[in-house]
Structures are given as structure tokens and as C-alpha cells.
Amino acid sequence: MLFSPLMPIMDYMLRYDYISEVLCENRNNPEKHCNGKCYLAKNIKKVFNENSENGTSPKDIKLVELVFALNEVPESFVPKLYFSFEIFKFSEYSNFYYFNHYKDFFHPPLNAICA
Template identity: 45%
Template sequence: MRKGRLKLVSVILALVVLVQPFSRMAVFISFKINQDYISRVLCENRDKPELSCHGQCVLMKKIKKLEEKEHNQDMQIIKQLNELIYTQITFDWSPVPLIIQSTDTRQYITDTPHMYSAYALSLFKPPRIS
């Protein structure tokens, strides 16, 4: 079941990636299929047969609209990348242990003489004899 979902997601992602480059071709194919209808009904120059437009004005408008849409998407992606680059935070992490000066007379075995960590001592207690 999980492999099936993974394949489905990968196919959907592949289609999404491949659809954008072929969008102009899809517009052109759609135009060629519907060219008779476009030239008779939608063409701006249908009343001027001497121009022999045959609906190409509609095709040019659709291609221009598609280019503007792609340009706007590209600009949004560039803007997001710029925001991503400029919001990068450098984090200088240097560990600072909690060290407290010892005031009691007990002896602790540590690698730092005369200092101990209160947190470590609260966690690790030696066994008691009762």
C-alpha cells in the first residue's frame, strides 16, 4: 500500500514538472484542433477576410497571456529566493556549561578542579549506605 502511494506521488510530481514546458505546445495544439471555430466565432478580424488571420490573433493573445503568467511565476520564485537568501541566520553556537564555585567541603572527582555542575550533581548521585 505504501509503495503504491509513493508511486502515485512520484507520478503526480513528474507530471507537474513536465506540464509547464509543454504548455505552449498544448495551446498551439488546442488552437489547431479548434481553428475553424476560432476563426469563425472568436477572431477579431473575422469581418476582414483580406487579412487572412484565420484566428491567429486569438492564438497570439493566448501565447502572450501564457508568457505573462510564466513571467509572473518566475518573478515570484525569484522574490522568494531573495527572501530566503536574506533571511539566512548564522548561528554561532559555543556551549557554556553551568559552572558553580564549590562552597562545601566534600570532594568531587571532576576534570575541572574545584568546580562542579549543579545540574550534573542533581542527576547523578552516589549510592547511599543505610
């Protein structure tokens, strides 16, 4: 299966906080900065071993490079969704004009006008 090595990576990214705080073998040694990469490496190795038994694993993939390529995983991996509540009317005529009121519009000093 082509996407089977991606499943442990997706699991690691989605459950990053839980894996780094609970399942990491080096959670008591914060100076190692493992953050659950040991758990990820075990799962990827297990998937590759299962696939190699079936004869579907590529031989030239280096597991160490794959794991350490994921050096930094953002705190919040879930993408933020931005919704716009504007309704666009698609027709032959589109009016793209809008008026913008500036409350802080520049007015010259009165002394400069009256002098």
C-alpha cells in the first residue's frame, strides 16, 4: 500500500500533544527534544516491516531521514478556517464600487486657511 507509511505521520501530527506528553519514551528528558519522534519512528518502522513481509516496501527509503525531516511540528496543526459572510452575486454586470468613510480625514489647520 502506497499510503500506509503516511498513516503514522498523520497520527503523529494530529495527536502531537498527547504523543509528546504521554507516549514519548524521552518525556522525562526534555533536553533531548524528542517530542514523540521515538514513538513515530517505532510506528513507521513497524509499518515498513509489515509491508516488507508482504513485499510492498521500497528498499531505498531511509527511515532516519524521514523521521528527522519532521523536526518541527506546529503546535496547532489543524488548519484554521476563515468564513466570509458576504454574498456574491454572479451576473453579467458586477458593481465593484464601494465607498470608504475615513473618520480621520486630514483637514488643514484653520490658521493656514484664514491667514
